Amino acid sequence: MAQPISALAPKVQVSSDGLEATLTFKIPDGKNDVPKFTAAQLLGFLNSANVTFGIDQDALARLANNPVYGRAIKVAEGTAQVQGTPGYFEYHFDTNFNRKPTIRPDGTADYMSIKTIETVQEGDVIATYHPAIQGSRGMSVRGQILEPKPVRDLPPLIGRGFDRSSDNLTYTAKVTGKIEVNQGKINISPVHEVQGDVGIETGNIKFNGDVIVHGGVHDGAVIDAAGNVIIHGLIEDCDIRTGKDLFLLSGVKGNEKTIIECRGSITAQFVEYAIITCSGNITADYLFKSKISCDGKLELNGNNASIIGGFVSAVQGIEVNDIGNSFGTITTVAVGVDIERAAQYEILAKKIAAINSNVEKIKKGIEEFDKLGEERGINYKEDPRRMQLLRVRIRDEAVVLEETKKLNRMKEVILSGKDATIKVYRRMHAGCNISVDDHHVAITESHDNVEIEKSEEGIRLVKINKG
Numbered sequence: 001m002a003q004p005i006s007a008l009a010p011k012v013q014v015s016s017d018g019l020e021a022t023l024t025f026k027i028p029d030g031k032n033d034v035p036k037f038t039a040a041q042l043l044g045f046l047n048s049a050n051v052t053f054g055i056d057q058d059a060l061a062r063l064a065n066n067p068v069y070g071r072a073i074k075v076a077e078g079t080a081q082v083q084g085t086p087g088y089f090e091y092h093f094d095t096n097f098n099r100k101p102t103i104r105p106d107g108t109a110d111y112m113s114i115k116t117i118e119t120v121q122e123g124d125v126i127a128t129y130h131p132a133i134q135g136s137r138g139m140s141v142r143g144q145i146l147e148p149k150p151v152r153d154l155p156p157l158i159g160r161g162f163d164r165s166s167d168n169l170t171y172t173a174k175v176t177g178k179i180e181v182n183q184g185k186i187n188i189s190p191v192h193e194v195q196g197d198v199g200i201e202t203g204n205i206k207f208n209g210d211v212i213v214h215g216g217v218h219d220g221a222v223i224d225a226a227g228n229v230i231i232h233g234l235i236e237d238c239d240i241r242t243g244k245d246l247f248l249l250s251g252v253k254g255n256e257k258t259i260i261e262c263r264g265s266i267t268a269q270f271v272e273y274a275i276i277t278c279s280g281n282i283t284a285d286y287l288f289k290s291k292i293s294c295d296g297k298l299e300l301n302g303n304n305a306s307i308i309g310g311f312v313s314a315v316q317g318i319e320v321n322d323i324g325n326s327f328g329t330i331t332t333v334a335v336g337v338d339i340e341r342a343a344q345y346e347i348l349a350k351k352i353a354a355i356n357s358n359v360e361k362i363k364k365g366i367e368e369f370d371k372l373g374e375e376r377g378i379n380y381k382e383d384p385r386r387m388q389l390l391r392v393r394i395r396d397e398a399v400v401l402e403e404t405k406k407l408n409r410m411k412e413v414i415l416s417g418k419d420a421t422i423k424v425y426r427r428m429h430a431g432c433n434i435s436v437d438d439h440h441v442a443i444t445e446s447h448d449n450v451e452i453e454k455s456e457e458g459i460r461l462v463k464i465n466k467g
Contacts, residue, residue: 008035010042010063012049013072018140021051021076025069039064046076050142054078081138084151090128093118093179100267100283101301109285109302111249111269117210117228118180119191120173126162126186127171129154154184161188178210178227189227197233198223216250220257228264245280254290265296270304287312289329295413305425307331313338315417323422324429324443334435335420336454337413342438345410352403355396362393422452423464434459 010023023042037045039060046055055076063073097117101109120126135148156168161179164171171186173179178191192207197215204222205211211225216233217240223229226243236253240246245264252258254274260266265280272288281296289309292298298314300306305321312318313334324331369386373379422434428450432443436454450461 009045010037010067012045012051014049014051014141017080018142018144018146019078019080019138020074021046021049021055021141022072023063023075024072025063025067027070037064037067042075051076052141053139053143054141076141078141078146079138081146081148082136083148084135085130085133086151087132087153088130089154089157089184090130091181092125092127093120095181101269103302107303109269111251111267111285114247114249114267117178117191117212117230119177119193119212120179120188122173122176124173125170126173126179126188127157129156129169129171131169157184157186159186159188162186192225198238210244251285266294281316282314295416307333315413315420317417317420317422319423319425321424321426322429323424323427324432326429328429328431330431330433331429332433332435333422335422336417336435336437338435339438341410341414345407345414348403348407348410352400352407355400355403359393359396359400362389362396365389366393424448424450424452425464428452 008026010025013022013024014020023045039057042060042063043055046052053076056074059073059075063075095118098114101111101114104110132151132153134151137148138146140146156164157171161173161175161177162171163174173188175188175190177188179186179188190207190209191212192205192209193212193214194202194205195214196202198205198213198217198221199219200221202221204224206222206224208226210227211223211229213223213229213231213233217223217231217235217238220237222239222241224241228244228247229240229242230247230249232249234250234253235248235258237255237257239259241261243263246260246262246266246268248266248268251269252260252271252274254272256273258274260274260276260278262276262278262280266276266278266282266284268282268284270285270288271290271292274290274292276282276290276292276294278292278294278296280294282292282294282298284300285302286300286304286306286308287310291311293313295315297316298312298318298320300320303321306325307318307320307323308325309329309331311332311334315335315337317335318333323333366386366389369383369389373381417437420436422436424447426448428443428447430443430445434441434443434452436452436459439454439459441459447461449464451464453460453462
């Protein structure tokens, strides 16, 4: 008995994206006559499977004349939707910087590879906006419209130091200075740039922004900047104060006369005979006979990564190849929070509490004036005694606000040093004095490849696993 034609009909398959349909003819079993289907019948099978768009009539005609068995043959193809392009800004300046030195093949650190800021000139085109381009619809082989994902335009850039064209497509610097972009906001701020050295000829520099010195700094000069300071040449016999980061690309020869105060982080090729206070991290090649204190982490890079002589303190920890040297040079290294810093925190907290107590007394005094005035029907608001109390209250409240900011900062620093350790990847020589928080130890023999941490018994040296 012959099988019904529906049982022998080719299988219609549609791809998951709806853009392709195929026919697969069953392989003959040799027991029954192989039916022939006309192109019209094949079209009918497709229509029964709701395939109505993009049908290849020539392919149907070929399959009607010469069926292909056991293999899917494409007979219909839809039109894919074209996705649009969202609006985007093209920046004509670098937005990513390498703030750490690259390590040369010989293991030394290349501090001149550091790039810290980008500058532009007045009139430079700093950004171009490319508007969104909407996509186009497609059609599946089943006649379904395929919508592209909607794309949006971005709002115009905001910030300062630049102009934009009337169509919001072109952005141009209206001042010369440092440019930076952050979350779609562009700022161009002033930069004080010195092409040569800073010294007797130039005088001291005090600037409310970033300072770039292409030469060195010497002869007792002072640089006091609210922003970043980048110095390409050697610095010696000078004072430097920064509100942000400090980059010393040729290092420091302090001659015990250079004082550096940095509220950000410091990157220096090397430091010799200098006094440094840093609120952030310090990255350098080596430190020699200097007095250094930082609230962050101290990381020394390259083959010469060493601390020799002096006093070095880093609240969040230290990573270095060598501490001290084979000559037994006395080297003092500390991490974590020492007793002195903890005591400063307690003193400041008590000071704030005392001022707050006084403010409360003053408030009560003012309230008593106001109450007495109500009882007597007299306005005491202009009374000199009340005015004096008010002035003292305003002054003390301002002091409390400022001192509380300091206290909170001190608390953050103290908490950040909770688990600080010293990692020595090569050798810690005899003659070193080590402190972790309020625990101290004098090193009388050399140790290789150790991490120094605090334990219940005191200071513990643990071998670093090189694996």
